[in-house]
Amino acid sequence: MTLAGTLETELELKSPADKYFKRISSELHHAPNASPDKVHAIEVHEGDWETPGSVKLWTYTLNGKKEVIKDKIEVDEAKKSVTLVAVDGHVMEKYKSYKVTLHIVPKGEASVAKITLNFEKHHESHDDPKDYLQCVISVAKDIDEHLGSQAD
Template sequence: MAIEGKVEAELELKSTPDMYFKRLKSEIHHAPNASSDKNHAIEVHEGDWETPGSVKLWTYTIDGRKETFKEKIEVDDQTMTVTMVAVGDHVLDRYKNYKLCVQIVPQENRAVAKISITVEKNDADVPDPHDYLQHVISVAKDIDEHLVAQS
């Protein structure tokens, strides 16, 4: 029987929905510029920066631990959703499956990033991915601030 877990958060954005979605979709290689203390490098492993299905390798620090995350990206332009599905590295030591979704929701005079992480745990003792969610929220805020400063 699968042991599933899900954590969610919302983040009000200062940048425009289009700018933020474009950064996630095809300019994510700029993320280390916005949060170099958290994200050290993002490299294309297969494909390119823009094509859904491309695989990227992230190197980052979370809770003082240096980790890597190999992910395959899925993009839904209509709903402004970027999904990163783990295909390798540290996160899969804890979870059988790991999926990070960020949906940009335009609202009157602002936008919201809806962030969710869904996992299938390797066993019942594995905690929900709250540490990864806090890391993603922190990076998402850094990206937002970086976009605002550039505009």
């Protein structure tokens, strides 16, 4: 069993790429409205909502347990890519490193989210973070649905 790994998936979105990318790159404060059963709060810890490098503290539920994660956001406007790098929180108890990237690719009137989770475990006995990936997928779907329910 290896300590480092990558989990990947693709998610078909109904939202246009530009609209979805804007939501995840500079409007994450809407995530609790889109996915209230999973994301309870997101607070700016350093920086602001729009500046790459800003640090946010998330409160969320995973497997029925309330957890927190503090992450730093990296944004690549040209590639429509957002990366959240964990710097503190419950996820760091099992993983030395944890990084989620959402790359939004236009597909006609809609888009595709290519989701990549890179991680390194503290111990071989820890499971791969498949439950965290499922949570990211679920929240990403909720954000897409929420965007679709809003008037432009």
